[in-house]
Amino acid sequence: MEAFTQHTGLVVPLDRSNVDTDAIIPKQFLKSIKRTGFGPNLFDEWRYLDHGEPGMDNSKRPLNPDFVMNQERYQGASILLARENFGCGSSREHAPWALEDYGIKAVIAPSFADIFFNNCFKNGILPIILDHATMDTLFEQTEANEGFKLDIDLDKQTITMPNGDVISFDVEPDRKHSLYNGLDDIGITLQQEDAITAYEAERSKRAPWLFNS
Amino acid sequence: MAGKTLYDKLWDDHLVAENDDGSALIYIDRQLLHEVTSPQAFEGLRLAGRKPRRLEANLATPDHNVPTTDRSNGIADPVSRIQVQTLGDNCDSFGVTEFKMDDIRQGIVHIVGPEQGYTLPGLTMVCGDSHTATHGAFGAMAFGVGTSEVEHVLATQCLRQKKMKNMLVRVEGKLGTGVTAKDVVLAVIGEIGTAGGNGHAIEFAGSAIESLSMEGRMTVCNMAIEAGARVGLVAVDDKTIEYVKGRPFAPKGEQWEMAVEAWKDLHSDADAQFDRVVELKAEDIVPQVTWGTSPEMVKPVSGNIPNPEKESNPVKKEGIERALQYMDLKADMPITSIPLDKVFIGSCTNARIEDLREAAAVAKGRKVSPSIKQAMVVPGSGLVKQQAEAEGLHTIFTEAGFEWREPGCSMCLAMNADRLEPGEHCASTSNRNFEGRQGQGGRTHLVSPAMAAAAAVHGHFVDVRELELDSELAKASEVN
Numbered sequence: 001m002e003a004f005t006q007h008t009g010l011v012v013p014l015d016r017s018n019v020d021t022d023a024i025i026p027k028q029f030l031k032s033i034k035r036t037g038f039g040p041n042l043f044d045e046w047r048y049l050d051h052g053e054p055g056m057d058n059s060k061r062p063l064n065p066d067f068v069m070n071q072e073r074y075q076g077a078s079i080l081l082a083r084e085n086f087g088c089g090s091s092r093e094h095a096p097w098a099l100e101d102y103g104i105k106a107v108i109a110p111s112f113a114d115i116f117f118n119n120c121f122k123n124g125i126l127p128i129i130l131d132h133a134t135m136d137t138l139f140e141q142t143e144a145n146e147g148f149k150l151d152i153d154l155d156k157q158t159i160t161m162p163n164g165d166v167i168s169f170d171v172e173p174d175r176k177h178s179l180y181n182g183l184d185d186i187g188i189t190l191q192q193e194d195a196i197t198a199y200e201a202e203r204s205k206r207a208p209w210l211f212n213s
Numbered sequence: 214m215a216g217k218t219l220y221d222k223l224w225d226d227h228l229v230a231e232n233d234d235g236s237a238l239i240y241i242d243r244q245l246l247h248e249v250t251s252p253q254a255f256e257g258l259r260l261a262g263r264k265p266r267r268l269e270a271n272l273a274t275p276d277h278n279v280p281t282t283d284r285s286n287g288i289a290d291p292v293s294r295i296q297v298q299t300l301g302d303n304c305d306s307f308g309v310t311e312f313k314m315d316d317i318r319q320g321i322v323h324i325v326g327p328e329q330g331y332t333l334p335g336l337t338m339v340c341g342d343s344h345t346a347t348h349g350a351f352g353a354m355a356f357g358v359g360t361s362e363v364e365h366v367l368a369t370q371c372l373r374q375k376k377m378k379n380m381l382v383r384v385e386g387k388l389g390t391g392v393t394a395k396d397v398v399l400a401v402i403g404e405i406g407t408a409g410g411n412g413h414a415i416e417f418a419g420s421a422i423e424s425l426s427m428e429g430r431m432t433v434c435n436m437a438i439e440a441g442a443r444v445g446l447v448a449v450d451d452k453t454i455e456y457v458k459g460r461p462f463a464p465k466g467e468q469w470e471m472a473v474e475a476w477k478d479l480h481s482d483a484d485a486q487f488d489r490v491v492e493l494k495a496e497d498i499v500p501q502v503t504w505g506t507s508p509e510m511v512k513p514v515s516g517n518i519p520n521p522e523k524e525s526n527p528v529k530k531e532g533i534e535r536a537l538q539y540m541d542l543k544a545d546m547p548i549t550s551i552p553l554d555k556v557f558i559g560s561c562t563n564a565r566i567e568d569l570r571e572a573a574a575v576a577k578g579r580k581v582s583p584s585i586k587q588a589m590v591v592p593g594s595g596l597v598k599q600q601a602e603a604e605g606l607h608t609i610f611t612e613a614g615f616e617w618r619e620p621g622c623s624m625c626l627a628m629n630a631d632r633l634e635p636g637e638h639c640a641s642t643s644n645r646n647f648e649g650r651q652g653q654g655g656r657t658h659l660v661s662p663a664m665a666a667a668a669a670v671h672g673h674f675v676d677v678r679e680l681e682l683d684s685e686l687a688k689a690s691e692v693n
Contacts, residue, residue: 016535017528018507019405022647027628031278031292033299035360043452045649051635054292083528085408088441089647090626092344093359099585114342114377114411114443116570122361169458172375174234185361186261189369192230194240196371199229199240207335209464209472213269 003182004125007105008151009078012069013142019082020089021027021116025098028053039093039101043069073146081138082109086127087116106152108159110135121175122185128156128169153182216482218379219446220414222663223354223479227337241366242336245322246309248300249628250341254364255303256299261511266306266370272331273304273311277628278323281618282589284314293629320594320620323561327431328596330460334476335448339366344561344644346437349456350430352449353477357438364428377444378488380413381481385420386495393571394429395563395642395661397421397493398436399501403511405491410442413489415501417447427456428567436644439508443568448480470481495655502548502648502674503659505536510635510646512548514664514676520544536675539648540656541636551658554555554637556581556588556669557651558615558662560625563642564593566600567689572642573606574686575666575677581614582672589616589631591623615669627652640668 027043031054040058046068049062063070069077080099086109087095096119099107106126120127130138141161142148151160154176159167178185189196204211215291217225226536253272259266278293281538288294291522297314304311309628312318318325323344326332332348336353339345341363346356362372364656401417402409415437422430430447437445447453454473457463464472499513510533512518521533521544522677542551558564581588589612592598598620601607608618624631625643627650633639636656641666646657660668667677 015343015652016531020507020645020647021649022626022645026649026653027626030249030628031290033256033296035253035256045653051653072502084413085441086582088407089343089438089645091341091345091357091359091360093253093341111408111411113408113441115345115359115438119359135472172235174232174236174373177234184261186263186365186368187375189238189365189371189373192371193369195238196240196369203240207242207472209306209333209468209592210336 001122001182001184004105004126004154004179006151008149009105009147010074010076011081011142011148011150012077013081013139015083015139017083017087018085021087022089022093024087024095025051025092026052028163030092032096035097036101038098039103042098042102043067076103076104078103078158079150079152080104080107081135082107083135084109084111086112088113091115093119093122096120096125100125102196108135108138121179122213124179124182126179128159130169134195151186161211162213198211215486216484218485218487219331219352219416219448219479220354220377220379220444221485223335223337223377224364225566226335227354236373236375240337240371241339242270243331243338244327244363244366245338245340245345246271246300247277247322247340247342247369248275248296248365249277251363252296252299252304252362253327253360254367255307257364258367263368265309265367270370271309271367272326273300273309274319274322274325275314277622277626278691279314279621280629281623281631282623284619285315286519290630306465317610319593320597321561322566323435324565324593326596327351328460328594330457330463333457333463334413334453334479339372344435345445346445346563347431349437349444350427351444351453351544352446354444354475356443363500364372378413380410380415380442380489380491381487382417382491382493383419384417384493384495385419386421386423386641387424388495388498389678392498392500393661393663394425394432396498396501398433399503399659400493400498401491401506401513402440402508403501404493405440407439407507407509408441408505410437411439413442414444414446415442417438417445422447423450426567427452428565431565432562435588436508439644441551445512469612478653481630499662500661500677502664504540504548505533506646506648507647508534508537508644508659510536512540514548514674516548518544518546518548551674552638553640553673554586555633555639555644556585556665557591557624557639557641558589558665559591559593559623560643561593561622562644563662564597566593566597568642569597569601569606570689572662573664574682575611575663576670577609577683577686579613579670581669584671584672587616588614588669589624591618594620594621613670624651626650640665640674
């Protein structure tokens with residue numbers, strides 16, 4: 001996994017609540033057996049005017065001019081603003097894979113669905129939770145100022161606005177550590193293999209029916 | 214010291230290590246695998262030169278992509294075919310037990326697990342699918358994970374987790390005739406909202422939950438995620454133990470006796486503390502219909518579609534307006550006047566034998582309305598299908614004009630060929646009414662199996678409580 005330390009990027013405002021993972025990456029693209037290549041189909045049903053299927057040449061498809069991410073001023077955006085309960089619904093990790101493949105490094109919202117939130121950290125994406133008033137300010141500033149960028153520093157847990165204002169955010173220490181260092185979670189867990197083996201020995205005595213092979 | 218909740222007990226029982234950074238290493242007893250969220254996990258294992266830690270702790274079956282029509286010629290869609298084949302190849306090469314497409318035991322993972330006794334009380338169980346909460350009906354801590362965690366569990370049999378908060382949803386009283394488990398959970402979601410359970414494990418309790426069959430409890434827990442909660446739970450009782458007994462993967466002999474003894478403690482202590490308690494009266498719950506694009510957009514069948522002008526919260530108001538536009542519905546119109554094109558009875562929420570009996574009790578002796586283009590029944594597994602056919606339910610459905618299909622996820626998420634066309638309205642027993650969920654531009658209305666069948670025969674939503682049902686079937690399906 002790519003580490004996230006500091007990132008400065010263009011901000012795109014997706015002013016909707018309850019954006020679900022079916023919207024982030026529609027089901028037909030889940031048939032891929034790869035982890036990559038989902039970016040062109042991020043928000044497919046909102047982004048294009050036709051019906052998308054795997055294998056299409058996305059560069060030739062008609063874009064929906066009303067969808068915010070299609071506006072010229074937001075091209076190249078890497079920080080996504082959203083509203084409440086972003087990423088609700090299915091557990092599909094294809095959702096963060098699509099965001100990552102598109103180039104999104106951070107999503108900022110007042111709340112996230114649990115599974116999506118967790119999946120982001122496994123894929124080098126930083127989900128940041130901010131209060132409603134701050135979110136409103138960020139939406140206003142982004143929409144009012146073309147080329148609006150934010151500077152996110154994970155170590156300091158700060159977001160710096162172009163005018164120099166600084167917003168602090170919380171992140172759980174273990175998640176921060178893994179993301180900051182781009183660590184392999186499985187590798188970390190396997191460092192505790194002795195504890196796992198000891199647990200299995202004890203549990204197999206308490207619940208032997210789970211250990212019949 | 215206060216007593217423990219059921220969730221506390223399950224958590225403590227699976228704690229491998231507590232780390233200084235506040236995270237915990239939790240042991241995962243069993244994992245279910247399907248074709249959509251596992252290929253990248255197996256690939257990850259391969260790239261890292263790792264192997265599954267405990268093969269017997271995994272069970273796989275293809276469900277999302279499989280055709281529900283004749284399968285003798287395999288899967289027509291080449292992309293779906295490759296994905297199902299990849300699951301088969303991965304299971305074969307790593308040695309994971311798989312119920313393949315031509316196996317009578319194949320079906321939707323969340324129906325297969327309990328049916329096989331692979332799901333047991335007291336387990337921790339994961340699957341790369343958010344509806345894994347279903348298995349919490351057995352007093353198991355079961356939750357959906359992403360593909361990275363599927364791989365993590367394959368490799369380590371553990372997950373790094375943060376303990377969630379405890380929420381109690383108590384439904385007291387007696388459910389009315391024609392009011393089902395689906396209506397209960399939709400009413401709960403309507404009450405607390407789709408984000409109401411975020412960060413929580415929800416335990417469903419109270420006399421109305423206790424009175425539900427195991428299958429009804431599975432329907433309730435299945436949709437915990439639609440209220441934002443990864444985990445839904447119901448305490449173990451005699452019904453739980455009776456349901457599990459004798460199933461293929463259930464413990465046997467001395468181990469059975471030992472297991473039953475251990476399972477008896479799987480309930481919240483009387484003095485357990487919950488972070489949040491929500492109470493509903495069973496008598497207040499009537500058949501529910503979703504009208505919008507989020508499961509919280511739900512109304513009683515007797516109600517009207519909301520008017521955004523009456524909503525003071527601007528974000529909610531905009532959400533209602535957007536949903537009305539997508540669904541092509543007008544504010545204040547009665548739920549019963551929503552036009553319908555298709556009916557889908559199936560999914561991990563409602564494709565068990567009792568669900569099919571419940572729908573058949575309505576369909577028996579009636580005909581699908583000529584205004585309905587398609588009405589389909591998709592059993593949750595090959596064994597559910599076999600049982601339904603043994604009871605003659607397939608004949609009831611086909612005589613009424615329903616299509617009788619092969620088992621799979623089908624039109625719940627339309628990854629196979631079963632889908633809505635743009636603009637079509639569907640009465641569906643599935644779990645999500647998101648935009649495009651059942652096909653791009655499709656418009657989903659979530660209901661119980663009885664309500665879906667009633668909508669099929671009338672061509673629009675009707676209050677199933679006003680219909681005369683086949684009494685024998687109604688009794689068998691616990692449509693009380």
